[in-house]
Amino acid sequence: MGSATSELPSHRTPLNDTAETGLKIVVVGGFGVGKTTLVRSVSEIRPLNTEEVMTQASVGVDENGAVATKTTTTVAFDFGRISLNDSMVLYLFGAPGQERFWFLWDRLFSGTLGAVVLVDTRRMDDSWYAIDRLEHHRTPFVVAVNRFDDGVRHSLDEIRQALALPAHVPMVDCDARSRQSGKDVLITLVNHLHDLAIAQEATL
Amino acid sequence: MTRKPVDTGDPDRLYTITGGRSRADDSFDLVTLIVSESGPVPGMQSEHARILELCRHPAAVVEIAAELGLPVTVVRILLGDLLDMGRITARHPRAAPSVAAMPDSALLQEVLHGLRNL
Numbered sequence: 309m310g311s312a313t314s315e316l317p318s319h320r321t322p323l324n325d326t327a328e329t330g331l332k333i334v335v336v337g338g339f340g341v342g343k344t345t346l347v348r349s350v351s352e353i354r355p356l357n358t359e360e361v362m363t364q365a366s367v368g369v370d371e372n373g374a375v376a377t378k379t380t381t382t383v384a385f386d387f388g389r390i391s392l393n394d395s396m397v398l399y400l401f402g403a404p405g406q407e408r409f410w411f412l413w414d415r416l417f418s419g420t421l422g423a424v425v426l427v428d429t430r431r432m433d434d435s436w437y438a439i440d441r442l443e444h445h446r447t448p449f450v451v452a453v454n455r456f457d458d459g460v461r462h463s464l465d466e467i468r469q470a471l472a473l474p475a476h477v478p479m480v481d482c483d484a485r486s487r488q489s490g491k492d493v494l495i496t497l498v499n500h501l502h503d504l505a506i507a508q509e510a511t512l
Numbered sequence: 513m514t515r516k517p518v519d520t521g522d523p524d525r526l527y528t529i530t531g532g533r534s535r536a537d538d539s540f541d542l543v544t545l546i547v548s549e550s551g552p553v554p555g556m557q558s559e560h561a562r563i564l565e566l567c568r569h570p571a572a573v574v575e576i577a578a579e580l581g582l583p584v585t586v587v588r589i590l591l592g593d594l595l596d597m598g599r600i601t602a603r604h605p606r607a608a609p610s611v612a613a614m615p616d617s618a619l620l621q622e623v624l625h626g627l628r629n630l
């Protein structure tokens with residue numbers, strides 16, 4: 309492998325050869341709210357980083373005439389992985405809630421099972437936008453309140469009111485550093501999705 | 513081969529890797545699982561060779577992107593090449609990537625079961 313001595317050997321844990329179906333769940337929230345921490349606490353691999361570039365072509369004019377120029381915007385996100393059984397693998401994405409990210413939502417996260425909105429009660433405003441965009445994209449979600457020790461303790465009901473969150477959206481307390489708590493958040497989401505699916509199937 | 517994360521301030525490098533193409537094959541979802549059908553062959557573009565090494569066991573498109581340090585779009589283009597050459601197979605997600613379609617309750621039941629057993 310070349311001269312890059314800083315290059316670490318890759319400790320990839322490969323998937324089972326029987327893995328057939330990849331599934332997605334997205335964790336969204338403002339800066340520093342604990343997205344990566346939550347992904348890490350439930351993932352079977354160290355969270356990995358990747359990015360997507362959005363290229364926009366535009367036409368400009370220089371001394372040689374018309375030239376196509378390109379501007380690129382990069383959106384970085386991280387992810388972890390949970391092998392659910394021999395054939396199903398769940399990928400958990402930690403995604404920033406900022407505006408430019410939502411331009412890439414359909415390209416990256418169409419077909420996602422659902423989302424977790426991670427909320428820090430000290431910076432609740434950051435959650436508004438994410439909730440609005442998820443509703444717009446019709447992605448089912450739950451709200452998980454990451455309890456930092458130094459936060460004032462608001463009850464879930466108070467937070468629901470502050471976020472103007474409809475009653476049918478489940479809310480759950482969490483500690484993103486705890487594996488059990490992270491699992492509980494995911495189970496809350498998938499239970500909610502299951503209820504929605506049952507209700508929808510009943511109308512068919 | 514250095515594995516410096518790609519500098520996206522320099523689109524030229526991405527341009528070189530993809531031979532100037534920027535339209536990716538949209539059929540590759542982030543979590544489509546890729547499996548190699550053969551090993552790398554001499555003379556192959558190094559990114560193609562690395563993907564074939566990586567996918568001896570299944571790997572999701574997003575894992576390949578992370579390992580190669582390349583944007584997802586670029587990886588989709590490279591995977592399209594390998595698919596055309598018959599060197600990989602793709603295991604696509606079961607749930608159709610449509611915004612409004614809900615996955616069925618049986619699938620979600622399996623997911624729940626898996627999570628509870630963690």
Ligand SMILES: Nc1nc2c(ncn2[C@@H]2O[C@H](COP(=O)(O)OP(=O)(O)OP(=O)(O)O)[C@@H](O)[C@H]2O)c(=O)[nH]1
Pocket residue numbers: 337338339340341342343344345346402404454455456457482483484485
């Ligand atoms: N006390 C406490 N600290 C936490 C908790 N969750 C995360 N942290 C800390 O908060 C900081 C930010 O957490 P991250 O997981 O990096 O947050 P993030 O949302 O991924 O941040 P960005 O990707 O930068 O937006 C880290 O130092 C964490 O250790 C928590 O539940 N309690």
Ligand SMILES: [Mg+2]
Pocket residue numbers: 343344345386402
């Ligand atoms: Mg993070």
